[in-house]
Amino acid sequence: MLSNILETAFHLIFTLNKDLIEIISLSLKVTISALVISVIISIPFGAFLVLYRNKLQSMVILISNTLMGMPPVVLGLIIYTLVSKRGIFGFLDILYTPSAMIVAQTLLITPIVVSLTYEEIYKKYKDYYLFLNSLNLSNFSKLKTLIYECRYALITVTLTGFGRASAEVGAVMIVGGNINHFTRVMTTAIAFETSKGSIELAVALGLILILISFMITLIIKSLRKIK
Amino acid sequence: MKILPIKIENLSYTIKDSEILKNINIFSDEKKITIIAGNNGSGKTTLLKFMHGLIEDPSNSISWGSNSIREIKEQQSMVFQTPILLNRTTFENILYVAKKKKVNKKHSVNKIIEKLNLESISNTDARYLSGGEKQKVAIAMSIIGNPTIIFLDEPTSQLDPVYKNEIESIISELSKDGTKIFMTSHDISQIKRIGEEIIFLDKGEIIFNGKLLEFLDQDISNVIKNYISYG
Numbered sequence: 198m199l200s201n202i203l204e205t206a207f208h209l210i211f212t213l214n215k216d217l218i219e220i221i222s223l224s225l226k227v228t229i230s231a232l233v234i235s236v237i238i239s240i241p242f243g244a245f246l247v248l249y250r251n252k253l254q255s256m257v258i259l260i261s262n263t264l265m266g267m268p269p270v271v272l273g274l275i276i277y278t279l280v281s282k283r284g285i286f287g288f289l290d291i292l293y294t295p296s297a298m299i300v301a302q303t304l305l306i307t308p309i310v311v312s313l314t315y316e317e318i319y320k321k322y323k324d325y326y327l328f329l330n331s332l333n334l335s336n337f338s339k340l341k342t343l344i345y346e347c348r349y350a351l352i353t354v355t356l357t358g359f360g361r362a363s364a365e366v367g368a369v370m371i372v373g374g375n376i377n378h379f380t381r382v383m384t385t386a387i388a389f390e391t392s393k394g395s396i397e398l399a400v401a402l403g404l405i406l407i408l409i410s411f412m413i414t415l416i417i418k419s420l421r422k423i424k
Numbered sequence: 425m426k427i428l429p430i431k432i433e434n435l436s437y438t439i440k441d442s443e444i445l446k447n448i449n450i451f452s453d454e455k456k457i458t459i460i461a462g463n464n465g466s467g468k469t470t471l472l473k474f475m476h477g478l479i480e481d482p483s484n485s486i487s488w489g490s491n492s493i494r495e496i497k498e499q500q501s502m503v504f505q506t507p508i509l510l511n512r513t514t515f516e517n518i519l520y521v522a523k524k525k526k527v528n529k530k531h532s533v534n535k536i537i538e539k540l541n542l543e544s545i546s547n548t549d550a551r552y553l554s555g556g557e558k559q560k561v562a563i564a565m566s567i568i569g570n571p572t573i574i575f576l577d578e579p580t581s582q583l584d585p586v587y588k589n590e591i592e593s594i595i596s597e598l599s600k601d602g603t604k605i606f607m608t609s610h611d612i613s614q615i616k617r618i619g620e621e622i623i624f625l626d627k628g629e630i631i632f633n634g635k636l637l638e639f640l641d642q643d644i645s646n647v648i649k650n651y652i653s654y655g
Contacts, residue, residue, distance in 0.1 A: 331501065331502045346510055
């Protein structure tokens with residue numbers, strides 16, 4: 198039975214099944230959009246927190262670390278209440294759209310990227326503190342140097358965020374609604390197809406997810422070597 | 425811009441009830457190599473950091489000519505005991521400082537590389553340099569832009585005699601070219617070789633401030649006597 202399932206799953210992949218491709222494309226579109234938004238906000242913000250150390254910064258890091266462990270379904274629920282018709286952002290009318298899923302994934306990975314960026318840049322700043330201050334650089338100039346010097350580590354952080362976002366089910370299920378041909382992504386499709394007994398498509402999507410995860414691990418490993 | 429004399433008046437520094445520097449007074453008006461000597465924990469590095477503005481001096485005890493530290497910071501540079509280099513090649517490390525100091529970039533970098541015989545490691549990543557090579561690159565980074573004052577914090581303490589000799593020659597040459605050097609050291613033979621003015625610290629206090637020959641003849645303090653005889 199397993200061999201039949203795998204055979205069908207591979208057939209779906211190698212024949213570039215239309216539904217499969219559609220789901221993968223939407224997943225990548227949502228995840229990459231969330232990642233880009235998150236990275237644009239989080240990397241400069243994480244670096245900024247290192248340079249402007251004060252009580253507020255400690256609190257932001259504490260909140261960020263707390264949010265890292267937040268269950269995605271809870272986050273999904275919060276976003277749902279905010280963007281539903283009666284919520285304060287109801288006027289945006291984005292519930293059950295890819296936009297809501299992007300918002301959910303962005304909010305999910307931003308604390309992770311902020312915290313990891315902060316850690317990496319903080320480590321580097323400790324090494325370069327005397328050197329950068331000796332050169333009498335502006336904080337902006339220090340920020341640019343630190344981000345550049347941490348570039349490989351920050352790519353790893355970004356890939357970690359990508360991995361986290363692409364594996365997410367709960368939040369995107371709640372705010373996206375798993376609507377066929379509209380908001381169905383790999384993880385929600387796997388859950389849905391399995392529940393209705395159509396395991397072949399779920400396995401094919403699972404294999405793609407494993408492949409993505411493997412590629413991310415491989416890239417992270419290579420970057421660690423360069424680092 | 426006139427940077428001499430350097431005047432430090434009544435500088436004290438305390439961390440958690442521990443006095444690191446006690447009522448430091450320094451007056452120096454010659455472009456010579458000034459060695460800040462003393463045993464471990466005597467406050468040498470802290471004093472150097474104050475002079476370079478790496479530790480803030482709220483009482484404005486330090487002045488360079490008629491200028492404050494902030495005004496002449498651009499003309500200073502510092503070499504640290506453990507060289508701090510960016511994860512780039514030798515050339516790129518020096519170029520980075522050149523850009524920040526807004527000097528004629530590539531031409532100046534090449535000149536420094538040639539001056540310090542760094543051609544063979546010009547394209548080597550800083551991670552793969554030996555301790556001596558790293559320190560030479562750090563010195564190259566500190567002299568780009570022709571600073572008028574260079575601070576060196578025990579620059580040869582981790583080096584073998586060959587590199588030590590090479591770096592001492594570079595330091596002497598810089599001094600001859602008119603750069604004011606402040607260098608910490610607890611190596612008495614090095615102090616004898618290149619020191620001209622000596623400031624000796626003991627437990628955060630200056631117990632000697634004068635010429636090398638006077639320092640070597642000093643019989644006023646057991647600390648200095650022991651320092652010279654055990655060195």
